[in-house]
Amino acid sequence: MRVIAGKARSLKLKTPAGTETRPTTDRIKETLFNMLQPYLPDSIFIDLFSGSGGIGIEALSRGASHAYFVENSKEAAACILDNLKFTRMEEDATVLKQDVLSALFGIHEKEADVIFMDPPYEQDFERRVLSCLREMPYVTENTLIVVEAMDKTDFSYAESLGFSITKEKLYKTNKHVFLRKTEKNEKN
Numbered sequence: 001m002r003v004i005a006g007k008a009r010s011l012k013l014k015t016p017a018g019t020e021t022r023p024t025t026d027r028i029k030e031t032l033f034n035m036l037q038p039y040l041p042d043s044i045f046i047d048l049f050s051g052s053g054g055i056g057i058e059a060l061s062r063g064a065s066h067a068y069f070v071e072n073s074k075e076a077a078a079c080i081l082d083n084l085k086f087t088r089m090e091e092d093a094t095v096l097k098q099d100v101l102s103a104l105f106g107i108h109e110k111e112a113d114v115i116f117m118d119p120p121y122e123q124d125f126e127r128r129v130l131s132c133l134r135e136m137p138y139v140t141e142n143t144l145i146v147v148e149a150m151d152k153t154d155f156s157y158a159e160s161l162g163f164s165i166t167k168e169k170l171y172k173t174n175k176h177v178f179l180r181k182t183e184k185n186e187k188n
Contacts, residue, residue: 001026001054005033006061008087015052016076031169032146032176033058036114039144040064043113048100048129053080055116060089064114069095070103100125101132109138118148127157134162134181145179155179 001013033040036059045064047056049071056067067089071077077097084090096103100119115133119125126147133139145163147155151170155177158165167178 001052006058006063008057008061008089011087013052013054013057013083013086014079015054016073016079028171028174029054029058031171033062035167035169035176035178036144036146037062039114044068044109044111044138046070046107046112046115048103048115048117049119049125050080050095051076051118053083053095055118056080056093057083057087057089059114059116060092061087065092067093068103068107069093070100071095071097072099100129104129104132104136107136107138111140112136112138112143115139115143115145116148117146121150121153126153126155127161130158130161130163130179139181141181143181145181147177147179149175149177151175153177 001015040059041063043064045056045059045067047067047069050056050069053069056069060067069080071080077095080095084093096106117129126149151174155165158179162182163179164182165177166180169176
């Protein structure tokens with residue numbers, strides 16, 4: 001796995017051993033970041049279920065001003081720290097070594113620009129995290145939320161949580177779902 005573009009372009013990143021994490025392939029990462037590029041300059045980027053940190057590091061490499069990495073696994077969190085040091089991006093990053101739902105309360109920003117999550121598949125984390133995100137003051141109608149999920153994962157509940165799906169990009173076995181908080185939910 002490598003950084004595709006930006007100031008850390010072509011640097012190879014470590015990945016945690018074993019099958020606990022599922023790094024996003026370079027091809028899918030490139031497609032994702034082509035869609036995200038307009039939102040990245042000087043952004044606050046949050047990478048949930050970070051794994052090796054490849055997504056958040058790519059965001060920093062492409063111009064995000066600060067990235068939060070949330071990872072519960074000790075080995076994966078250590079890998080993120082190593083990758084941040086190797087890419088010389090430690091100053092622009094905060095690594096939260098804890099459960100995602102708890103970590104969301106430890107982020108104190110006026111507004112998050114992009115929140116990316118790639119949770120373990122088929123465990124309903126998407127719904128639980130979105131339920132929590134709708135209550136976070138840094139999630140506004142301007143915040144773009146991107147979820148990487150299995151291609152058949154159902155997001156029909158998103159509207160009832162106060163989010164609208166603005167785009168869906170399908171791949172062979174998975175997809176990226178782009179969501180925004182609806183203004184109606186913002187006023188509640």
